[in-house]
Amino acid sequence: MNRRQFLGSLFAGAAALNTASLGQALASAPRGAFSPLGQSGIDARDPVIHLIRRLTYGVTPELVTHVRQIGIEAFIEEQLNPDTIDDSILDPVLQDTRDILSENGGVLLRQLEARREQVAQPLIGATAARAIMSRRQLYERMVAFWSDHFSVFVGKGIVLFLKVDDDRDVIRTKALGVFREMLGASAHSPAMLFYLDNVQNEASAPNENYARELMELHTLGVNGGYTEDDVKEVARAFTGWSISGRREDGDGRINFQFRRLFHDDDAKTVLGTEIAAGGGEQDGETVLDLLARHPSTARMIATKLARRFISDNPPASIIDTAAAAFTASGGDIRTVVRVILHSDEFWQAPPKFKQPFEHTISLMRALAYRVIDLEQLVRTLRGPLDVMGQIPFTWATPDGFPDVMEAWQDSLLMRWNLALAAMYGEVAGAESNTDALMGMLAENGIPFETEPVLDFMAGYMLGRPLSADERSVVIAFANGNSADPTQQIIAGLALLLASPAFQYK
Amino acid sequence: MIATKKTISRRQFIKRGAAMSGALAAQAALPAWMPRFAFAPPQQAPRGDVLVSIFLRGGADTLNVIVPHGEDAYYQARPQLAIPRPDDSSAELRVIDLDGFFGLHPALSPLLPIFQGGEMMAIHNTGSPHETRSHFEAMDYMERGTPGSYDQPDGWIGRHLAALNNGNTSPLRAIGWGSSLQQALRGSPSPVALQSIIDYHLAGDAAFAARMLESLTSLYTLPGESLNDSALATESAIEMLSQVNYQTYRPQNGTEYPEGEFGAALRQTAALIRAEVGLEASCIDLGGWDTHVNQGGAEGQQARLLTQLAEGLAAFHADMGADMSRVTVVVMSEFGRRVQENGGRGTDHGHGGAMLLMNGALNGTPVTARWVGLAPEVLDRGEDLPITIDYRDVLSEIISTRLGNTASSTIFPNYTASPVGLFRA
Structure with missing residues (x-):
């Protein structure tokens, strides 16, 4: 042409x-x-466009008109409550992805093991289509945020098939919910259990991969106050957290399964807390409770959200504020995001390089x-x-796509x-x-x-x-x-x- | 877990436009692909070697790469994963002995002639001294060259090139293969992230592209624009690569590189070295080494990666031929893995590991190690290979001996390197 x-x-x-x-x-x-203060470039910024650029995947003619009509406050609240937004515009676009994306990953594995493309296609396609056309833009941004936070790599083994469930039932279901629920859903997600080798984590032979990344990446952060001994103890707590095999379920469905025989049921000490012997599956839940309410986790999530919505190196003030909101709300993500979107730091944010x-x-x-x-x-x-x-879901390592300019420039x-x-x-x-x-x-x-x-x-x-x-x-x-x-x-x-x-x- | 093998094949999107104008007149005596930029000013002493730095992402289990087959404790620690001894006639695939104590994983057999010719060396019990077992921290510290510290924003290769005053003004001094630069290269003068020489140009017809590029230069060099350096590096690289006729590049000696991104990066590195574009450092990644589960022994997951590594390095060696005298290849990983195998026929994160070197001036020893054995009391934390040669000692010696940089002490700040004696005096 x-x-x-x-x-x-x-x-x-x-x-x-x-x-x-x-x-x-x-x-x-x-x-x-919300008239912003500060530097001259930021002074001249149109707050409506700033809000749209930071909260969504970018301006569209329709969206600019919409926000100018309803105003900034109303738009933020609307976006924080995605269920109230009519998104039927996507229905015809996603029509052809529905059969695959509503199926259980184990069934897809059985049917399409040699035709991975037929699963990758709708998974990536739906992600792109929603980003382009969905009216629930903040929700889609939060889905992307959690897809990175609880990143699984679809290139490893059968993760591609299991990611269909993970995307639908873990990430998309909990994206604006309570952190502990999201953490628990991820810990039970076959995609995560397979990706970080917890399916191999057994009493006789612990595998530390999930335990380490659970603390380093999902909750406390690398300097969040855990030791190498904690890694070993957490690994023991999650022994037996596994997935159902194809033989055990007639239809091939793969779901979470706790395998008591492989669980190390002796006492454990995690972050100084005793977990008594005989806890069974509850050991893992106890660890997740400890991690979810740990102050390091509040700071970790606050920092990452502020990095996503404000700047690569967010000011300490907003991290403090957001972490306090996280703790006070019992880890309610919607509350934390609302605090960030109303902060001076958000409105004065310097330009952020797009991924x-x-x-x-x-x-x-x-x-x-x-x-x-x-x-x-x-x-x-x-x-x-x-x-x-940056093809979605293809970051090989469990830290998710980096959210700083240096990685992409x-x-x-x-x-x-x-x-x-x-x-x-x-x-x-x-x-x-x-x-x-x-x-x-x-x-x-x-x-x-x-x-x-x-x-x-x-x-x-x-x-x-x-x-x-x-x-x-x-x-x-x-x-x-x-x-x-x-x-x-x-x-x-x-x-x-x-x-x-x-x-x- | 770490793996970078992409399952989704890459497709051509942007249509190929005409290459940028400005091709040099072909010199009859040279192959068509070789533009001869001659960035080494002839009056100056020859530059140091081209550095090819290969990073095995994920923490390679180097005990199964450079195998201490003379160590009984190795076999006791790895009932499922150990590579059979060189004299184990019951096994078809076994360790290829190098010096009576250490030997090569059988998948590294393509490298044996190079070891025998004295142009490859392994260094064992080496690594970065920081205790972290986190991939991300370990890689970051290692590539910055400052274990335990984030004080330096740049990387060890970047600092080396920035400190090297050799008159090389090429925009292609430093190339990182992939979609983004390796941390080690940060701080280099105009480093370029590159995947494909052929695809590296602006779309559209030549005249439009040239005008657009000129306007982009104006915009990206406005005061205060932090993308300034990235943009200028991109633009200079477009211009120079447009003159490298890579389509017609034929490796020497009929060499075939292995399929995939790793082989492609080595092949393109070789072409750029031979084209004299002024390349001084090339960083290549090979991922997939985080083998917590089903690592395999003589065959399997890790063996397949080693095959890729060995075939790539052997092809590069053959292709470079006599030019290997001015190239240093170093292979490293962020940490080694635990001595004891785990219950999933894999290995968990450990500490010390091994590095590989390829160069024409090595001292002829196949394996350099201050080996202390595998007894629990000498192991790090009782379970991991300890580090008896700091990886910065190895790199410092490369920098001062092979890369012609006398300022190696500034490249690893707050560290005094001890010479290992890797090269011929």
């Missing part, structure tokens, strides 16, 4: 627009109670992409996500190429809703001329006006490309999407 054909497809109808009038859309942005998956989705959302053919879209996105190192080239692909309509399996984009320009009274459109779109995508230096580069590139304003706008937008500013949220 050449550039001219593309212009026809993406910005068809431009000429028909009323280009008559009106002012800067940003000037009309409401500036309510590759977030970035890819945000490109598509900014250009109002809709999923047309999910299978095709997964095929399209896999290559670039692979090059950037070396794949700029693919980000630039993705910006071109999105702008030039080459995202097979999805298409840009150009009517929505043109409608947004019209609603805001933006004449279809190069400079007003690029200024408006910069404000829409970045939440702030371009600096004089940025603007001169973008306008010069756009104008240098062609005499035709449509071509100029396309080129200018491609550059904006590839620009450093759009790499951050």
Whole structure:
């Protein structure tokens, strides 16, 4: 497809627009109670766009309109209560994934062991489709957060099949719930038990893998106050926490199973607490209780949530506040997230570099992409996500995808190429809703001329006006490309999407 | 558990556009792929070796790689996993003896001629002294070169290159193979994360791409932009790689590299070394070594990884040929594994391990070790291989002897390295 054909497809109808009038859309942005303080760049930030960029996978024309309508407070509460949001828009898109994603992993294993692709496809596809189109955006961000926190690698053995249950019954069910319940669900998840080898953890031969990562990654943190002896004792407490085998369940279903014969039922000491002999399956529950209410765990979860929503190195003040909220609420995740979203630290947060998956989705959302053919879209996105190192569920180690800029800033080239692909309509399996984009320009009274459109779109995508230096580069590139304003706008937008500013949220 | 083998195959997405302009005029006497950048200024003394640093992610069980077959306690600790003694005629696959005490896992047989030729060496009882058994901490400390400390934001290779004043201005001095840079490379002058030489360019027709790149440079170099260095490194690498005609690269001596990302990274490293693009450090990862369960012995999970490692290294050695005299390969892992096997036919996280070196100037000893045995009283915490040679001693000696850097004391701050004597005097 050449550039001219593309212009026809993406910005068809431009000429028909009323280009008559009106002012800067940003000037009309409401500036309510959350008016941010501080640095000059942050001062100039549109709070609605800031909130959308931080809380969701990125702006869409529809979402910006929605938040401006209902206001910041109402939007936060709406997003914290995803069950109240109508998400039927996804039903047709996810239709073809439903059979696989509602099945038990053991049954899938039996049916599709040699056809892993038929499971990976809907699992990754549904994740991408929800990120792009779901209206429960904060919920989807929290699902991603917990998918990293309780990360399992679908490339190891049968984890791919078991991840279907883990994603549906552990992560998605508990994403805004109580931490102890999430922790317990994960500890019983066949995917986790298999991934971290707890299925091999038996009294006669303890395997420490799950026990170590449970404390290092899921709860206390590496310097959270446990010893190598604690690792051994926790491993003993979880001996016998296993999964049902294919032989034992006629239909092949794989579920959690406690194997009493393999459990070490002697007394244990974990973090200084005695666990009496004869506890059986309860030993593990006791350990989870100890870990979930440990102050190190509150700080660990508070730090990671603040890192996700505020900055790579969140201020100590918000970690203290969020950890206190975690403890006071008995580990209620919704409460902790609410505290973070209302904090000064959130509203004054410096720009945060987007992870590759977030970035890819945000490109598509900014250009109002809709999923047309999910299978095709997964095929399209896999290559670039692979090059950037972030196909969902493929982080090999149990620490989950890193949430700091340093881990992702070396794949700029693919980000630039993705910006071109999105702008030039080459995202097979999805298409840009150009009517929505043109409608947004019209609603805001933006004449279809190069400079007003690029200024408006910069404000829409970045939440702030371009600096004089940025603007001169973008306008010069756009104008240098062609005499035709449509071509100029396309080129200018491609550059904006590839620009450093759009790499951050 | 750690494994990086991707189950999902990579697909081509961005259509290949025309390569960037600026190809050099081909020199008739040279293969077409070899652009001859000659980044070593001819007036200066020759640069040190190219460093190829291979990291086995996950904590490799090096007791089963460089096997102490002369140690009875090894066989007692590993009833299921031990590799049969070299003289155990009841076993088809057994240890390949190197020096009467240590020997190679049978999957490393492709490396035997290189050991016999004195161009490979194993160092045993080595590692990073920090006590952590966490993969993430151990890797991070090891690659920073500062066990127990996060005071240095960069990595040991990065500090080495930054301190090396050799006049090399190439944008490809330091390459990390993969989607992001290894911590060891951080702090290098313009390091590049690379997967495929061929795919490394901006999409679109050449004129548009060139203009876009120019505008991107302007945006990414605005004051205060912290992506500045990453962007400039990317842009310089695009320009230079566009001139390396990798499609036509043919390894020497009919060498075939093993399939997969590891082999591809070695093959591309070889091509860039021979193309004289100014490469000084190449970091390659091989994952999957966290063998808590079903590790296997002479065959199985770990043996398959060792096959990949051995075939890759042997191919690289053959391909480099005489150029091996200016290349140092070092292989390391974040820790070794527990001496006693576990009940799942695997091994849990341990401490000391082994490193491998490949270089033309080694002292000819196949295995260097201050071996103290495997008795519980000499083991770390009574169960793990102790460290009697700090890995920084090995790296310091490489840096000063082979990489031409006299400032090796600044690369491992607060540490005074003791020479091991790995190289010919």
